[in-house]
Amino acid sequence: MEETAIEQTAEAADPGTSTKRFRAKRDAILAAAAEAINEQSAKGMTFADVARRVGLNTTSVTYYFKRKEDLAAACFEQTLERLQAMLDESLAEATPRDRVARYLALNFERLAAIQRGEETAFAILSDLRAMEEPVLGRLMTGWREVFRKTRSLWGTATTRAQTDLFGARAHVLLENTFWLPIWLVRYEPDQFARVEERLMDVFAHGIAAPKARWDPELIDLAHDEPEPGREAFLLAATRLINELGYRGASVQRIASQLNVTKGSFYHHLDAKDDLVLACYKRSLDTIADAQHLADERGGSQWDRLSGTIATLLDVQFSERGPLLRTTALSGLPAEGRREMVDRSNRIARRYAGTISDGVAEASIRAVDPLIAAQALMALQNAAFDMRKWAGTMPRDRAIAYYASTIVFGLFDDRVLNT
Structure with missing residues (x-):
């Protein structure tokens, strides 16, 4: 049901604007936006698509988020907050192995809840670097804190070599949990516990x-x-797409990095x-x-x-x-x-x-x-x-x-x- 102007006015009159109804609708918008980001990337997500997913009109969505960039940033911030909460819970365990096992278990619990329709997926962070300042700086600070907490699952490093190794472990653990939703869909939900056990066995x-x-x-x-030049072209494009995402790496940016014209792009590829x-x-x-x-x-x-x-x-x-x-x-x-x-x-x-x-x-x-x-x-x-x-x-x-x-x-x- 679409939100009316009267309802918006009533919510705006609430000094805290944090009523249950306001939070519920904002959360629904964030969930729909996260779904759109995961399907189409942050730059591909539109207010119209998000509004359609939650049964609102576009104007109603702009009541909660003035710009599309604000909505994307809120989705990424929500992801970072959830990751930090899971890491905080995992850090309460006594040993590195128990902490990693707990963090993996929390991820499986979350994915099982999504499968049951009890939770919604959070926005993947692949497009985070394509955001613009000053939002980018704030988000990257949050990401660095997530990485620092993940690395601390192994305790405090006493040498530079340990710091380097713990950093590699943190990165691989995070990336494996980000990769989980891609392939876990091939298993029935009643097999999730077995998959978790087998994956933890590989980690251990x-x-x-x-x-x-x-x-x-x-x-x-x-x-x-x-073909002369094609490999260099694809290499430059790959680097930019990895850094900025599919929509963040524009044809103009790729051509500029190689110091060629946009016409050169269309010499190599049609679109x-x-x-x-x-x-x-x-x-x-x-x-x-x-x-x-x-x-x-x-x-x-x-x-x-x-x-x-x-x-x-x-x-x-x-x-x-x-x-x-x-x-x-x-x-x-x-x-x-x-x-x-x-x-x-x-x-x-x-x-x-x-x-x-x-x-x-x-x-x-x-x-x-x-x-x-x-x-x-x-x-x-x-x-x-x-x-x-x-x-x-x-x-x-x-x-x-x-x-x-x-x-x-x-x-x-x-x-x-x-």
């Missing part, structure tokens, strides 16, 4: 066999450029949707090439898996990277998005196959292959965000620290001694 003990060593051999991914699909295909081709070449090279399944992981992290941390984040798919037409998600799923299944074969030959620990594969997908997908972190140390150390989070688990310090 990793995927490597007990005597496995981290000594990967990088794979040579060098290949001839199919912006084609650009994102080409960037995503380039990234998925890179991952698939690494997997294929690792199999061609042979060795144990652990050798193949560790070589693939190390090579892809090297790509993410180097100038020849990065790979496009899957969050860039929001805003794409459904058909193109479905095609890329299907390809991504095939890559995850190949990881699962390698893990399953490794379990059989005892070079990889007995884990749930499908769940461990999704943990690896989250790890490699989000490594782009850790480029500055990786740049503060030798590349091989950055790769070892970051990979150790899933390879040896979130509580094994052996990588500090390598």
Whole structure:
């Protein structure tokens, strides 16, 4: 039912404007906006769409939020507040492992409640950096506090190496919980407890066999450029889309970074949707090439898996990277998005196959292959965000620290001694 002018006036007359009805309607608008952001990105979300989702008119929505940017910012702030509340509850536990287990459990509880219709999803943070100042500064301060609290799940670091390792663990934990809604839908709700247990097993003990060593051999991914300039164009576009989101990375910005005209863009691609699909295909081709070449090279399944992981992290941390984040798919037409998600799923299944074969030959620990594969997908997908972190140390150390989070688990310090 649409809100009337009389109702608006009555609420405005309330000195606190925090009546139950006001809060309930504001919360409904935030929930609808979060849903729109998750489907279309923050820049793609419109007042008209949000109003339609909650049965209001556009004017009624502007009563609560004057500008679309204010609504998007409120959604992101709500996400950050919820994350901090879950982290605060987790920090009350006695040990790092108990804290991580509690944080994971809270995420599963939240997703189960969403499945039952008792809660609504909060806005994903992939578009946060595309916001403008002064809102961006406020949101980034909130994000840094979320990251700091997550890192503190492991206690206080006593050395710089520990600080670096705890930072990698915090990032991988957060990204895995952000990735959960993407693949958890493949399981029935009554299986959530089992999935949580298996994922926590990967977090606690990793995927490597007990005597496995981290000594990967990088794979040579060098290949001839199919079209002069196209690779550089896709690389620049990938970096900007990862940083600013699909809608934040305009054609003009991409062209400006390469110091070319917008006309050059249309020489390479017909439309912006084609650009994102080409960037995503380039990234998925890179991952698939690494997997294929690792199999061609042979060795144990652990050798193949560790070589693939190390090579892809090297790509993410180097100038020849990065790979496009899957969050860039929001805003794409459904058909193109479905095609890329299907390809991504095939890559995850190949990881699962390698893990399953490794379990059989005892070079990889007995884990749930499908769940461990999704943990690896989250790890490699989000490594782009850790480029500055990786740049503060030798590349091989950055790769070892970051990979150790899933390879040896979130509580094994052996990588500090390598």
